[in-house]
Amino acid sequence: xxxxxxxxxxxxxxxxxxxxxxxxxxxxxxxxxxxxxxxxxxxxxxxxxxxxxxxxxxxxxxxxxxxxxxxxxxxxxxxxxxxxxxxxxxxxxxxxxxxxxxxxxxxxxxxxxxxxxxxxxxxxxxxxxxxxxxxxxxxxxxxxxxxxxxxxxxxxxxxxxxxxxxxxxxxxxxxxxxxxxxxxxxxxxxxxxxxxxxxxxxxxxxxxxxxxxxxxxxxxxxxxxxxxxxxxxxxxxxxxxxxxxxxxxxxxxxxxxxxxxxxxxxxxxxxxxxxxxxxxxxxxxxxxxxxxxxxxxxxxxxxxxxxxxxxxxxxxxxxxxxxxxxxxxxxxxxxxxxxxxxxxxxxxxxxxxxxxxxxxxxxxxxxxxxxxxxxxxxxxxxxxxxxxxxxxxxxxxxxxxxxxxxxxxxxxxxxxxxxxxxxxxxxxxxxxxxxxxxxxxxxxxxxxxxxxxxxxxxxxxxxxxxxxxx
RNA sequence: GGCGGCGUGGCCAAGUGGUCGAAGGCGAAGCUCUGCAAAAGCUUUAUUCAUCGGUUCGAAUCCGAUCGCCGCCUCCA
Numbered sequence: 201x202x203x204x205x206x207x208x209x210x211x212x213x214x215x216x217x218x219x220x221x222x223x224x225x226x227x228x229x230x231x232x233x234x235x236x237x238x239x240x241x242x243x244x245x246x247x248x249x250x251x252x253x254x255x256x257x258x259x260x261x262x263x264x265x266x267x268x269x270x271x272x273x274x275x276x277x278x279x280x281x282x283x284x285x286x287x288x289x290x291x292x293x294x295x296x297x298x299x300x301x302x303x304x305x306x307x308x309x310x311x312x313x314x315x316x317x318x319x320x321x322x323x324x325x326x327x328x329x330x331x332x333x334x335x336x337x338x339x340x341x342x343x344x345x346x347x348x349x350x351x352x353x354x355x356x357x358x359x360x361x362x363x364x365x366x367x368x369x370x371x372x373x374x375x376x377x378x379x380x381x382x383x384x385x386x387x388x389x390x391x392x393x394x395x396x397x398x399x400x401x402x403x404x405x406x407x408x409x410x411x412x413x414x415x416x417x418x419x420x421x422x423x424x425x426x427x428x429x430x431x432x433x434x435x436x437x438x439x440x441x442x443x444x445x446x447x448x449x450x451x452x453x454x455x456x457x458x459x460x461x462x463x464x465x466x467x468x469x470x471x472x473x474x475x476x477x478x479x480x481x482x483x484x485x486x487x488x489x490x491x492x493x494x495x496x497x498x499x500x501x502x503x504x505x506x507x508x509x510x511x512x513x514x515x516x517x518x519x520x521x522x523x524x525x526x527x528x529x530x531x532x533x534x535x536x537x538x539x540x541x542x543x544x545x546x547x548x549x550x551x552x553x554x555x556x557x558x559x560x561x562x563x564x565x566x567x568x569x570x571x572x573x574x575x576x577x578x579x580x581x582x583x584x585x586x587x588x589x590x591x592x593x594x595x596x597x598x599x600x601x602x603x604x605x606x607x608x609x610x611x612x613x614x615x616x617x618x619x620x621x622x623x624x625x626x627x628x629x630x631x632x633x634x635x636x637x638x639x640x641x642x643x644x645x646x647x648x649x650x651x652x653x654x655x656x657x658x659x660x661x662x663x664x665x666x667x668x669x670x
Numbered sequence: 671g672g673c674g675g676c677g678u679g680g681c682c683a684a685g686u687g688g689u690c691g692a693a694g695g696c697g698a699a700g701c702u703c704u705g706c707a708a709a710a711g712c713u714u715u716a717u718u719c720a721u722c723g724g725u726u727c728g729a730a731u732c733c734g735a736u737c738g739c740c741g742c743c744u745c746c747a
Binding site: 209226227228229230235236238239240241242243245246270271272354355356357360361403423424425426427428429430431432454455456457458459462463464465466467468489490493494495497498499500501503505506508509510512513516519523550556558559561562563564565566569572573575576635638640643644647651656657658659660661665667 | 671672673674675676681682683684685693694695696697703704705706707708709710711712739740741742743744745746747
């Protein structure tokens with residue numbers, strides 16, 4: 201299996217440090233607002249990667265941090281006049297809700313910065329003792345010049361950075377590139393005790409501290425958006441490796457941006473849609489199909505038209521899954537000759553090549569096509585054929601890619617004891633009678649009126665079924 | 671200025687030296703089904719890979735130049 205490693209800028213054979221265990225860390229959200237569909241791209245693609253590793257039999261420990269103390273949270277709490285902790289709680293919960301609706305499997309742990317102050321302070325202390333950091337009146341900075349590997353991830357050279365930098369002038373820093381490990385508390389800011397006085401962690405240090413605590417000093421995979429390469433991930437490497445003198449991460453993976461109107465979607469530009477607003481109109485499967493149809497590392501130009509196309513594409517998969525389930529119900533035992541292995545190996549070959557999900561998606565569609573062809577050509581393929589088909593769809597398209605939900609209830613929910621279902625079927629029966637009496641005006645009227653309220657009738661050889669449109 | 675990425679059919683997008691006379695999705699057209707539709711299924715849909723040169727027996731794939739687009743270097747997935 202190959203993974204593109206940002207550190208070496210090459211595809212490398214994936215060999216976990218301690219197989220079959222894989223330790224994976226993904227930079228999570230700062231919980232000060234709802235996340236947008238650009239952020240969702242990273243979360244979804246990280247989810248696909250994690251799930252494929254699990255598909256391959258790895259035991260994945262997946263950690264995603266929640267940054268619950270930071271400038272933006274403090275700003276929001278001042279604006280709204282509520283405690284910073286309340287802001288963080290509110291959006292942490294919202295994050296969990298949205299993640300669930302996006303069919304993202306929960307992380308093994310969601311560590312929070314505020315719950316790891318001991319580890320963070322301990323790490324900063326260690327860096328200070330090492331001579332890798334210095335304290336100026338309660339602000340602790342990392343000394344970039346003392347870390348020889350600085351720039352190895354981003355390919356930046358410190359001297360060039362200094363020249364062209366637009367870095368904020370801070371007289372306390374020995375070098376403009378030095379970054380905060382510990383920030384001295386200002387009035388009305390949340391603060392924690394430390395050897396340097398009251399304060400809070402710098403932006404980068406929490407990820408190092410929590411990654412080490414939950415996954416160890418050297419981990420297999422660390423992933424995040426492209427924009428985190430510099431300075432965030434570069435700084436994480438510096439502070440972690442200066443403390444442990446070990447490699448911090450074996451494989452660095454980065455996700456491409458979601459662009460809209462030729463620009464990166466971002467909060468500051470205001471050109472974003474939140475995941476929750478998009479989910480009101482489109483199913484998670486549609487968004488996941490749109491994302492998995494593009495390689496995770498490249499840019500993706502978003503538009504609603506594209507999402508609408510993906511929604512149609514995911515329906516095709518859903519129809520096939522439904523056909524499989526119906527086939528299973530109605531068929532007897534029987535023999536079949538159908539090469540499932542061929543599709544599994546194509547799927548794996550695609551995903552083994554740096555998680556080539558677009559190719560993997562194509563394999564799923566090829567499978568669906570062949571499934572349909574086989575079904576059209578064979579009267580009774582037998583239960584086992586349908587079982588195996590459902591299994592394929594479940595393992596690949598549902599469990600790994602999340603572009604279809606094989607066992608979702610597409611009919612009316614149980615909540616009303618099936619009353620609505622019976623009601624609609626009553627109308628269908630009335631229409632069928634009208635058709636038998638050649639009263640097409642009435643039949644069409646029933647069909648049109650149901651459509652007006654979002655119930656679409658579908659005639660076929662075996663009878664009439666319905667679909668609820670949202 | 672430094673560093674990185676991108677340019678493939680109407681739209682999106684894989685492919686990075688021969689099996690490409692280029693996957694897959696959406697769209698479009700035709701067919702099957704139907705009382706008519708819709709839905710569903712089937713079939714068809716790129717002599718061509720931004721442009722121009724070069725390397726090679728052979729290039730969308732390698733090299734060079736040109737044009738266009740995006741990102742990072744400052745908070746950002």
